[in-house]
Amino acid sequence: MAEFVEVETGKGSDALDRRPQLSAAQKMAQKRKAPIIVAKLDRLSRDVHFISGLMTHRTPFIVAELGADADPFMLHLYAALAKQERRLISQRTKDALAAKSAGSPAGRHQRWRAPRSCGPSCELAGQSARAIAAELNTRNLPTPGRGPWHAVQVIRVLRRLED
Numbered sequence: 001m002a003e004f005v006e007v008e009t010g011k012g013s014d015a016l017d018r019r020p021q022l023s024a025a026q027k028m029a030q031k032r033k034a035p036i037i038v039a040k041l042d043r044l045s046r047d048v049h050f051i052s053g054l055m056t057h058r059t060p061f062i063v064a065e066l067g068a069d070a071d072p073f074m075l076h077l078y079a080a081l082a083k084q085e086r087r088l089i090s091q092r093t094k095d096a097l098a099a100k101s102a103g104s105p106a107g108r109h110q111r112w113r114a115p116r117s118c119g120p121s122c123e124l125a126g127q128s129a130r131a132i133a134a135e136l137n138t139r140n141l142p143t144p145g146r147g148p149w150h151a152v153q154v155i156r157v158l159r160r161l162e163d
Helices: 020-032 048-056 072-101 119-124 129-138 151-162
Strands: 036-038 061-063
Touching: 020 036, 048 072, 129 151
Parallel strands: 036 061
Antiparallel strands: none
16 A cells, blocks of 8 residues: 655654654554554564554554464564663663773774683683684684684674673
């Protein structure tokens, strides 16, 4: 029927007031008795209360990623996950801005903090990725691709370990 594109944030209790395209889509959907279709739930909102409100007010919507028969309970779970992701994105952005304002580009020269149960790798804790790469190369420990270690590879491995 129509395509509505919007770049406004869906954050906050007044999200619908700040999102005229979503309001227009909602009015058209109600008028034509058709659902609003979004690619992903977080494109509709990252707020559980907002998603729940749409469901309570019987505003039909379909999340293409989840299918037309998505269970309301699952929609609530996905909305909660989207809200958590919004919080994490916000925190990462704040951390990066703080690191940048401190004079260091975000992510550069970070020191590795050992996981709680790190075993023998604890001896590398507190060292930079570059220092860890140098130590692994000194010990003749090859990368999975059988090449030498570089700081970028160490950072990727450490990120995977943190997840």
